[in-house]
Amino acid sequence: MNFIVGHNRDRDSYQVPAALAEVSALETFVTDYYEGRGFSVPTLSHRRTPLIDASRVRQSWGAFAAQLPYEVKRRIKRSVDFPTVAVESRLGATIARVAAQKPEADLLLYSGSALQAFQGPSTGRRILFQYQVSPQFIVDTLSTVDDLQGVRPWLREAEELDPGMQEQHVAEVNLADSAVCASSFTKRGLIAQGMDPENITVAPYGGPRPERIPEDAAAGPTCSMLFVGQGIARKGLHILVEAWRRAALKNATLTLVTSRHDPEIEDFARGVPNINFVGRHSKQEVLARMRTADTLLLPSIAEGFGLVLSEALSQGCRLLASFNTGLVDMELPENLGVVVEPGSVDSLVEGLQRIADTYEPRRSYRDLVFDHSERLSWAGFRRKVRQGAGLPTEIGETARLEEGE
Structure with missing residues (x-):
């Protein structure tokens, strides 16, 4: 049971693909850039984890290139919105190509870039990692529980301005066999979208090991x-x-x-x-x-x-x-x-x-x-991700001694 995992940047500190790598269930991890895979970018040297060998990584140069103008403008202190649609579309295309080459693999893909692979020829399971709340659920919530709604012309959310985000989300949920998410609130959004609660695993995020301060x-x-x-x-x-x-x-x-x-x-x-x-x-x-x-x-x-x-x-x-x-x-x-x-x-x-x-x-x-x-450790989060993927939740003693947080 090997998985293809895909997400952009070092989202969630690579803990989702790492959860599968710990039990030797990671076939390929698709992302925009991973240190140690191909050429090196000094300012991105943090983009790696000891839990994922670079040989398991496939990079999406299209997604990487789509972010370059944003990064340049951000570094010179100009306000600019992240090019989410362009990045996720290009990353999704790379994921779909990898999945088509390995149709027997299971898919555990982040929302926003999962659709193209979910629509492909894969015979394995399709599991959605819903890292953000469902777009329409965000819109509905903002319009019903804000005491100061309309007091000023607050900036509108991308989910309000781009109906395509909800359309893609609906398609991803309809094609997914199950989902993993980080909170009960996100789960509520998936349920509102029509997903069976029994098919949703909540895996609360962990965090770094604390350094106890005097x-x-x-x-x-x-x-x-x-x-x-x-x-x-x-x-x-x-x-x-x-x-x-x-x-x-x-x-x-x-x-x-x-x-x-x-x-x-x-x-x-x-x-x-x-x-x-x-x-x-x-x-x-x-x-x-x-x-x-x-x-x-x-x-x-x-x-x-x-x-x-x-x-x-x-x-x-x-x-x-x-x-x-x-x-x-x-x-x-x-x-x-x-x-x-x-x-x-x-x-x-x-x-x-x-x-x-x-x-x-x-x-x-x-x-x-x-x-x-x-x-509330990252190790606990990884166990819940494996549970949602139908994998053994515990890792071997050797892996446990080597695990990084």
Whole structure:
């Protein structure tokens, strides 16, 4: 039982193909670029994992080339949207060619680039990895649970502007035998699309092994809260700004690390005290912010999971996020994971006040945060992926000793 896996970039730290490689069930991994396979790009040297041998990788140069203009503009600080449709289409074409050459292989493909191979001559199983919420489910959710909908002309989502995304998603779901996703909220979207709940496996994302930080490393009188992600309405950033305004917390600060943000939301935040927009950060800079923050905030209206939740937990952060994120699947105690209603300003105000009221300057709860981070590991995610693929969930002792996080 060997699988072809396909996705773009180093999405999810290569954990899905790695899950299959651990039990010798990875036939081919198709991606845009993988270090050690062909020519080397120094700035992409991180694009590899010890769990996947480069000989198992097939690169899609079409997908790689489609991203180059975006990367050039991003590096000179110009705002530009990622060319999702072009990239996924070219990657999907490469995946389809590989699958046609090995029609007996099973397919475990990321949504957005699975359709062409699913339509091909493969006789193996077709499993969809649904990493983002179903497009129409995003549109429906944004239109029904946002307290501030229409207050300003917030940037619209790609799912609202491009009906083709939903059309492709419908076709992929209809052709899939089963699906794996990272959160219960994403599962709800698949069910709304017509997939049988019995054919959906929820595999909550894990995160890196925590580095336990001395208890006094974060001592201080101010509760530092942090948001990391795109500064857009789908992430609930406008709700967060208004809730922060109304909560008027004393001895608390909010830092917003945004890869890009809606200028309407930045303008909406003018005059609100103790909010600081700091813009795009490198991965190491984000982790450094997380290590000094008390709580990560992710009040998303619609979120596939929110990998920053696992990453922040590994750095010692408490978490506050909406029901429409992966926080509900992490099963944290209430003092470490505060869950709020998506799109609700009042619920978020209450959640922020709870965080501020329970803040301890020396953060004695940090050891418990690290304990839960170790429980919510990437290894556990990989086991659930194998379960969804019908493979043995446990790996051999030799592989276990060699596994990397």
